[in-house]
Amino acid sequence: MTGDLRSHLKLYVIPDLRAGAPRSLMEQARAALAGGAGTVQLRHKTASGRELCRLGEALAALCDDAGALFFVNDRLDVALACGASGVHLGLEDLPVAVARRLAPPDFLVGATARTPEQALRAWKDGADYLGVGAVAPTPTKEDTTVIGPEGFAAVAASVPLPCVAVGGITAAAVPDLRRRGAAGVVVVREAVGAPDPAEACRRLRELLDA
Amino acid sequence: MTGDLRSHLKLYVIPDLRAGAPRSLMEQARAALAGGAGTVQLRHKTASGRELCRLGEALAALCDDAGALFFVNDRLDVALACGASGVHLGLEDLPVAVARRLAPPDFLVGATARTPEQALRAWKDGADYLGVGAVAPTPTKEDTTVIGPEGFAAVAASVPLPCVAVGGITAAAVPDLRRRGAAGVVVVREAVGAPDPAEACRRLRELLDA
Numbered sequence: 500m501t502g503d504l505r506s507h508l509k510l511y512v513i514p515d516l517r518a519g520a521p522r523s524l525m526e527q528a529r530a531a532l533a534g535g536a537g538t539v540q541l542r543h544k545t546a547s548g549r550e551l552c553r554l555g556e557a558l559a560a561l562c563d564d565a566g567a568l569f570f571v572n573d574r575l576d577v578a579l580a581c582g583a584s585g586v587h588l589g590l591e592d593l594p595v596a597v598a599r600r601l602a603p604p605d606f607l608v609g610a611t612a613r614t615p616e617q618a619l620r621a622w623k624d625g626a627d628y629l630g631v632g633a634v635a636p637t638p639t640k641e642d643t644t645v646i647g648p649e650g651f652a653a654v655a656a657s658v659p660l661p662c663v664a665v666g667g668i669t670a671a672a673v674p675d676l677r678r679r680g681a682a683g684v685v686v687v688r689e690a691v692g693a694p695d696p697a698e699a700c701r702r703l704r705e706l707l708d709a
Numbered sequence: 710m711t712g713d714l715r716s717h718l719k720l721y722v723i724p725d726l727r728a729g730a731p732r733s734l735m736e737q738a739r740a741a742l743a744g745g746a747g748t749v750q751l752r753h754k755t756a757s758g759r760e761l762c763r764l765g766e767a768l769a770a771l772c773d774d775a776g777a778l779f780f781v782n783d784r785l786d787v788a789l790a791c792g793a794s795g796v797h798l799g800l801e802d803l804p805v806a807v808a809r810r811l812a813p814p815d816f817l818v819g820a821t822a823r824t825p826e827q828a829l830r831a832w833k834d835g836a837d838y839l840g841v842g843a844v845a846p847t848p849t850k851e852d853t854t855v856i857g858p859e860g861f862a863a864v865a866a867s868v869p870l871p872c873v874a875v876g877g878i879t880a881a882a883v884p885d886l887r888r889r890g891a892a893g894v895v896v897v898r899e900a901v902g903a904p905d906p907a908e909a910c911r912r913l914r915e916l917l918d919a
């Protein structure tokens with residue numbers, strides 16, 4: 500399943516209680532997978548460790564059944580505990596080198612990068628893919644730095660790792676981001692905030708497969 | 710250092726930014742160790758993973774120099790990353806069995822228990838010691854259940870593990886808790902909230918060694 504990492508990263512969905520209300524994270528993930536998501540991430544900053552484990556186990560089983568990858572944000576311990584494909588590490592999360600050292604070799608480590616310097620560092624530290632952004636402003640993460648499509652392209656060109664575009668991604672932006680080297684896109688609102696999340700994912704998939 | 714777990718647990722200090730203001734967690738830990746603390750725990754619910762790693766590495770080195778044990782609350786990944794003696798798992802943190810499965814055999818796992826049932830479960834799941842309480846009301850954790858000294862004694866009598874009394878512990882309560890089977894006490898405010906935390910720890914040590 501991880502041999503084709505790049506193809507799994509095409510459509511990367513992060514369920515979100517606020518953006519996807521009133522649907523649960525499980526319901527959102529199920530719809531995303533039905534619509535063709537190849538990767539799902541568990542990100543829930545206010546959940547307890549125990550709740551994250553429960554959610555992680557349920558999401559890991561769901562993704563496994565769908566042949567999709569499953570990442571846990573920040574919490575390497577939760578990711579290892581629930582049998583996730585890997586962990587995604589933001590710039591303020593555990594360092595990539597630490598995760599690489601603690602996790603088994605086939606465990607995937609994703610990292611966030613906003614600049615070519617951060618991307619090179621993450622690559623050298625053993626990251627398997629990069630989430631690069633924010634490409635556009637987003638209400639999901641209000642405090643983040645916006646680098647635009649040009650910023651994305653500069654980072655993607657700097658390392659031999661699959662780079663997924665993240666932050667305020669809309670369907671309309673997909674063709675341009677693909678031309679700029681995006682292996683895929685990370686979506687929250689554009690997928691789970693849609694009236695029909697599965698259908699929204701199907702439309703994103705079409706644009707990504709074109 | 711861990712062969713004498715019980716003696717290290719006698720005086721268990723948790724630095725706290727609020728209770729110990731304006732001192733930093735490092736300053737509080739240094740004072741506690743100077744006053745005879747045998748164990749220090751890193752608990753900081755709002756710090757990022759990266760900040761926890763930085764703090765954990767600094768505290769682990771400090772405790773190592775002092776011959777004290779060092780635990781990280783909840784975050785097994787941070788505990789493993791910074792070379793802590795172990796992890797402490799509250800009732801809403803990672804399950805004990807999960808930590809036991811992921812960590813090396815000599816890594817210590819502490820668990821919280823309020824009832825004999827929870828204590829037996831934690832023991833069977835592989836916990837090395839129990840934090841039992843809250844013995845008294847405490848402003849550090851306002852939502853917690855108070856079990857009193859009798860509740861502490863009932864839990865401590867139910868398992869063959871060292872049990873430390875936690876929650877609103879004062880120096881005045883120490884002799885009674887020792888008679889009721891406490892291997893030691895976990896203190897926040899009573900140690901780091903004192904005008905002279907090292908001196909407060911020295912007085913607690915005297916009561917504990919009596």
Ligand code: NI
Pocket residue numbers: 710711712713717776
């Ligand atoms: Ni020792």
